[in-house]
Amino acid sequence: MSGHGTPIPMTSHRAAPLTGVAEVPGDKSISHRSLILGAMAVGETKISGLLEGDDVLDTAKAMQAFGAEVVNHGGGNWSVFGVGVGGFAEPDQVIDCGNSGTGVRLIMGCMATSPIAVTFTGDASLNGRPMARVTDPLALFGAKTVGRSGGRLPMTIVGAAQPTPVRYVVPVPSAQVKSAVLLAGLNAPGQTVVIEKEATRDHSERMLAGFGAEITVEDSDEGRVITLTGQPELKPQVIAVPRDPSSAAFPVCAALITPGSDVLVPGIGLNPTRAGLFYTLQDMGADLTFENPREEGGEPVADLRARYSPNMQGIAVPPERAASMIDEYPVLSVVASFATGKTMMAGVKELRVKESDRIDAMARGLRANGVMVEEGEDWWSVEGLGPDGVQGGGTCESFLDHRIAMSFMVMGMGAQNPVTVDDGTPITTSFPIFEPLMTGLGAKLSQA
Numbered sequence: 001m002s003g004h005g006t007p008i009p010m011t012s013h014r015a016a017p018l019t020g021v022a023e024v025p026g027d028k029s030i031s032h033r034s035l036i037l038g039a040m041a042v043g044e045t046k047i048s049g050l051l052e053g054d055d056v057l058d059t060a061k062a063m064q065a066f067g068a069e070v071v072n073h074g075g076g077n078w079s080v081f082g083v084g085v086g087g088f089a090e091p092d093q094v095i096d097c098g099n100s101g102t103g104v105r106l107i108m109g110c111m112a113t114s115p116i117a118v119t120f121t122g123d124a125s126l127n128g129r130p131m132a133r134v135t136d137p138l139a140l141f142g143a144k145t146v147g148r149s150g151g152r153l154p155m156t157i158v159g160a161a162q163p164t165p166v167r168y169v170v171p172v173p174s175a176q177v178k179s180a181v182l183l184a185g186l187n188a189p190g191q192t193v194v195i196e197k198e199a200t201r202d203h204s205e206r207m208l209a210g211f212g213a214e215i216t217v218e219d220s221d222e223g224r225v226i227t228l229t230g231q232p233e234l235k236p237q238v239i240a241v242p243r244d245p246s247s248a249a250f251p252v253c254a255a256l257i258t259p260g261s262d263v264l265v266p267g268i269g270l271n272p273t274r275a276g277l278f279y280t281l282q283d284m285g286a287d288l289t290f291e292n293p294r295e296e297g298g299e300p301v302a303d304l305r306a307r308y309s310p311n312m313q314g315i316a317v318p319p320e321r322a323a324s325m326i327d328e329y330p331v332l333s334v335v336a337s338f339a340t341g342k343t344m345m346a347g348v349k350e351l352r353v354k355e356s357d358r359i360d361a362m363a364r365g366l367r368a369n370g371v372m373v374e375e376g377e378d379w380w381s382v383e384g385l386g387p388d389g390v391q392g393g394g395t396c397e398s399f400l401d402h403r404i405a406m407s408f409m410v411m412g413m414g415a416q417n418p419v420t421v422d423d424g425t426p427i428t429t430s431f432p433i434f435e436p437l438m439t440g441l442g443a444k445l446s447q448a
């Protein structure tokens with residue numbers, strides 16, 4: 001399990017041109033939801049392209065602990081034989097969600113309206129993250145929670161035996177919170193209403209509709225109003241998981257900063273609530289194109305083509321775009337280091353409560369590699385050094401955070417000197433084939 005064992009340092013050396021086709025793994029958000037909704041449907045849900053990273057595998061184990069049968073057929077093909085809404089059994093062991101905030105928060109939601117007691121834990125990163133944002137709305141359904149101070153894991157939730165539906169305005173832009181409330185609403189009678197002021201990724205809404213739930217989404221003065229009718233019988237689905245835009249970000253950004261590169265990243269999910277990074281890169285002057293746009297499994301998809309882009313300019317990233325690229329700011333800050341001029345990233349307070357405090361983690365590592373960074377509570381800026389100006393040569397801490405580790409590996413590909421992270425093992429949580437995939441394109445990565 002990543003992040004639980006001995007740290008393994010990883011170094012990225014200046015790369016030859018990166019070329020070829022980068023087939024990145026399945027979408028992490030959709031993979032978690034496929035397993036969970038599959039477990040809440042009646043019958044066999046068939047999934048292809050499931051992300052087999054540690055985060056998702058932990059969710060698969062949890063669904064088994066709740067009584068669903070989960071079968072791995074190999075090659076990313078899985079089946080889930082669901083027990084139906086309200087059919088969860090009480091697990092006889094603690095549910096360990098490893099590093100995954102999405103896993104634990106969604107699972108808390110889906111069990112909170114069943115009369116079972118479940119104890120959750122995770123790794124050091126997850127056990128430090130705030131859970132009250134989820135347990136507060138779950139309490140409105142009637143669930144009871146006992147956890148550590150500050151609303152942190154380990155934590156036990158006793159689900160409501162007679163849940164009441166809720167109307168909840170999500171106070172932070174978080175798809176995990178929204179989704180936890182919707183999943184809880186599945187087993188409450190009547191209508192559960194969730195209102196989000198800013199649109200966040202909408203995979204839960206799309207997939208709930210796909211599984212046959214009655215769900216509507218309306219824009220109002222309050223924001224996006226999502227109404228779900230409880231206690232449906234969910235119908236099993238055949239799901240082809242699109243490739244993850246958040247993983248595609250790494251080969252795309254590596255190509256933009258590595259001289260001579262030309263990389264094709266096929267079949268990437270471009271749901272508008274997820275694609276903000278790619279538009280930001282285009283705004284900076286990146287040579288990035290969307291080829292062969294199409295629809296797959298209810299999601300817009302295209303092939304991304306990224307070429308070396310020595311003329312990128314720093315920009316002010318529109319704050320209203322933050323939710324659609326929240327996981328991509330670490331790697332964007334690396335690209336910003338290779339642009340000319342300042343890149344300003346505002347409205348990003350949520351970055352401080354991810355797998356690590358991502359503003360702090362990136363600022364430290366960028367400075368260790370000669371890049372000037374300024375930061376405030378909900379903003380940060382990076383002073384670009386131009387295409388040949390990033391010295392590198394630094395060692396960075398990854399803080400049990402996969403995206404921090406991968407971002408600094410990308411930096412090493414374009415920097416003048418190698419870049420090291422103290423621990424590359426967290427990468428397996430979301431992108432288990434990162435090393436062979438990047439090496440196959442021409443990256444030079446070494447352990448230690």
Ligand code: S3P
Nearest residue numbers: 029102173174175176177326327
């Ligand atoms: C996710 C939501 C986001 C994101 C995470 C995946 C999801 O978290 O950072 O990687 O699948 O719902 P927040 O809900 O905390 O913004």
